[in-house]
Amino acid sequence: MTFTRTWIAAAVLFAASAAHAQTAPSTTPLYQSLGEKPGIAAFVDDFVEHMKAHGRIGKMFDDIKPAYLKEQLTDQICAISGGPCQYEGEEMKKSHEKLGIDKAQFNLVVEILQNAMTAKGIAFSAQNQLLAKLAPMHRDIITK
Numbered sequence: 001m002t003f004t005r006t007w008i009a010a011a012v013l014f015a016a017s018a019a020h021a022q023t024a025p026s027t028t029p030l031y032q033s034l035g036e037k038p039g040i041a042a043f044v045d046d047f048v049e050h051m052k053a054h055g056r057i058g059k060m061f062d063d064i065k066p067a068y069l070k071e072q073l074t075d076q077i078c079a080i081s082g083g084p085c086q087y088e089g090e091e092m093k094k095s096h097e098k099l100g101i102d103k104a105q106f107n108l109v110v111e112i113l114q115n116a117m118t119a120k121g122i123a124f125s126a127q128n129q130l131l132a133k134l135a136p137m138h139r140d141i142i143t144k
Ligand code: HEM
Pocket: 057, 060, 061, 063, 064, 069, 072, 073, 076, 088, 089, 090, 091, 095, 096, 099, 101, 105, 106, 107, 109, 134, 135, 137, 138, 141
């Protein structure tokens, strides 16, 4: 009897830990602070719409489908913030090199991203952590 009960307890524990492993892939606090994938997709949606509508840079986005750009940005931010996503878009250098982007345009895009995150209620500390991870990309994006 004791043997059976011990065996049942072990089986229950094993099943519980297997279920936990399946439903909770390891993610980071930053990914969680950004609202996980649905939260990221929400501010990326705003971000892309505001870039497209902006008088100084909007025209640059005429040749890329907004839905595709939103999907790539969401996956990229999800992955870089420690979420369970994989970025499968173009390399930053390749996708930006022909655009002739200068420092002012880069800073403007960062500002639009900050505004989109603020509008969705993302904490400033999380915003800053994400920006710190994106900042080194300027080397591949700014060519002017
Ligand atoms: C840290 C800053 C930035 C990040 C993380 C970023 C990220 C991305 C990503 C993921 C893509 C899609 C790549 C693909 O085609 O698969 C993309 C495309 C693009 N980005 Fe950026 N970007 C940044 C800054 C900028 C800036 C400053 C501009 C212009 C002012 C810009 C303009 C564009 C345009 C126009 C495309 C579409 C290019 C095409 O037609 O294929 N990006 N970007």
